Structures are given as C-alpha cells and as structure tokens.
Amino acid sequence: MKSKIKKTYGIIGLGRFGTALAVHLAESGSEIMVIDASEDSIRKLRDYTQYAFVIKNGLDKETLEATGIQDCDVVVVAIGENIDTSILVTLHLVSMGVKRVIAKATNADHGEILEKIGAEVVYPERDMAERLASRLLSERIQNLFELKGDIDIAEISLPDSFAGKTVLESEIRKKYKLNIIAISRGKDVITEIRPDEIFDREDKLIVIGKSENIRKFEAET
Template identity: 35%
Template sequence: MSADRRKPVMVIGLGRFGSAVAGTLERMGHEVLGIDVDPEHVREHKDILTQVVEADSTEISTLRQLGGADFETAVVAIGTNLEASLLTVLALVDMGLPNIWAKANTDRHGRILERTGAHHVVFPEKTMGERVAHIVNERLLDFIAFDGEFAIARLKVPKPIAGLSLIGSECRKRFDVTVVGVKRAGEDFIHAVADTIVFADDELVVSGRIRDIERFSAI
C-alpha cells in the first residue's frame, strides 16, 4: 500500500485479513483506527491498535463522528458481507477520502467495488491461491506476482547453471529472467552482479514474466 507513513490509517473490518493489515501498519509506525461491528474483534485489538471502536461503518454519520473525514487512507477489509462492504466504500467516497482500499472475494465483488468508487481492490484469497500453486510444484520456494504477468520468485539454482557466473549462464539472454539476489547457507542475501558465481546449494531471487520464471526453474 502507498499509505503515507506519517499519516493515520483507518481499517474497517478486523477479521483475519483486516487484523493482519492493521497490525502490520501499527508495527510500521502508523496510527491505526480499527472499526468492527463484532465486539469480540474489538476486544482482541484494544491493546494492539492506536484506537479500536465497535461501530457500524455503513452509516456515514457514524464514520463522521469517529473522525473518518480526517483520514486520507482507509482499508475496507469486509469480505463476507457484500452489502456492508459496498455501503462502507460508498460512505468513504461520499466523505471524499482520496485513498480507499477494499478487499474483494470474487471478481464480481471487485468490479462492483471499483464502480462504487474504491481506488484499489485486492483479492487476498486469489493472490494467496496463485502463490501456493506456484510453490506446490516444488521448483519455486516463494513467489509473488504483480501486474498480472510479472513476478518475483525465490528458487534453488537450476543444475545447468551451477558453478557458472551470471554473465556466463546468460540467464537474461536465454531465459528472459533477471537474477537480483543470491542467498547462501548461513549468509545474508547479496545483490547479484554479472560476475557473481552461483553454486548448487544457493537460492536465487529472480524477476521476470511468470512463464519465463517457470521455464527457468525447470531447466
């Protein structure tokens, strides 16, 4: 998220996704106002977040009373209640918030959120599902997709390039992937340069198109 570190963030919906977002923002130094209709969720976060309130976020008057209009960034993490999700986004739009993030469970939900006025729509379950699918094949150790067809991945050094320098392996020329980092057992990741030699037990961090990363990992 591009929320300004110096400004507070409002997180609405403190289920698993919202709780993770809110807690991470707090650890990053943001002040976080958490809002949820479930009193149990509110109790769970009272010692974690800057402020947490039990309230109905679908009512614009309630959000105004909580100072919602003073925020620039809000995260609507309501996933299961479609009506509450949409009405909350609509209330935030009506208040003029310039940076509204919203969680969607389905493509249809996401399209409606966009039309309602959400500036950014995220699909955490879909994203995690894709990530797990790429890791399950056992060639990739970690995988993060972005922009649809591009990704950053962590993988074991493919056997054909073990013992070669990166320039000698011609990873970029032959496979259209860029090796950006190398990890050796017991050492920190190092930034990869052309004359970096990679060994069989190393791990690589590579970037490129998803199909090219998969092809590279399979050589």
C-alpha cells in the first residue's frame, strides 16, 4: 500500500481519538490503514480506506506483519484503555522497523515506558486541557494552535498601544521574537505584511513563535 508521493499512516485502536485521527488524515487525502478489535468501529472507516482490519485474537507480531502495517511511514498506537496491549504493540512496531511510531499514553508512567521502547508519546486529554486552560487564562488570545513542540500559532487582539503604528514601529519581532503571518481586519485577511502596514485598532494579529514569547507579548502589551 505504500505511496511514493504521500506518507501512509497506520492507526491501531479506533476509540474517539483514533477514529478522529483516521478520518482527519483520510479527508486530507492521506492513505491510511486501520486496525481494531471492533467490527462496528472498522465498518465506519471502510468508506475512508480499503485497508481496514478487524483483529480480535491479540495483536502479536506475526498478526501485525500479516496486515502490512510495517510498510506505513507512521503508525499511531491509539490504545489507551489496555496499557499492557499498548506497550506490547508499540514494542512490536519498533522491532518491525516502522520508521515512526507514535503512541497515546494515559499517564506519565505509561508514557515513560513507551518512550523507553522508542515511541513518540502523546497525551491527548492532557494536551487538550492545557490548550483550553491557555485560552481561558489569556484575555486577548482567541485561537491558539500548537504547531510543533513549543511553537504556537495564535490570534491576538491588537494591543491598544499598537493602534496607528506601523508593523516596523511595533518592533514585535525585535522585542518578542514573533512573526506576524496575517492580520485579520474585519472581513479581510491580510497575508502580505509590509513593514509600513499601519495597524487598525480593531485588528487581530495572527502570529507564530515560541509559546513563552506569545505569553510575554500578551502580558506586556
């Protein structure tokens, strides 16, 4: 099933997280393979991929290899309820030579074991809670998107002190190490940001940079 053009993704475990991930990847045009013990869960995904497997009798290494999941560029282990199975499946995938294995963890101990095996670890519930907390605690940040690691994209209401100033005069890059990638102005979105662009009081800035710098900007302006 491997594509020479696009990456292929395997998802093992079709709970809410795994299903949402699979649907999003498929709708973006990516090729996916899904595995779950539930026929009902697999049936829902058959409209998105022909590589959908029901495996009820254990996810041993030989069974996984028979599906061809080792040919995927990335495999996500979205098994959260059964920690033993999550760890064992992750171990099998790493030993099978999957290029990138990402595993969902339910707690810190689970995540530590997964990392030692060789997987990248995600904490969906914790990460969602942290993003929501960030939005609730920041008065001027309307939207916050974690791009990678500690890099965020945020939409921030224009500070009053910036109204009437140019982008260059604001010194946002110099003082806060943030780059403006767009300005939302009423119904318009300006994406070609000139140094002499003058800010309007109702503007919203879409910026990219380290999360700590976004927080500093929001707190100091």
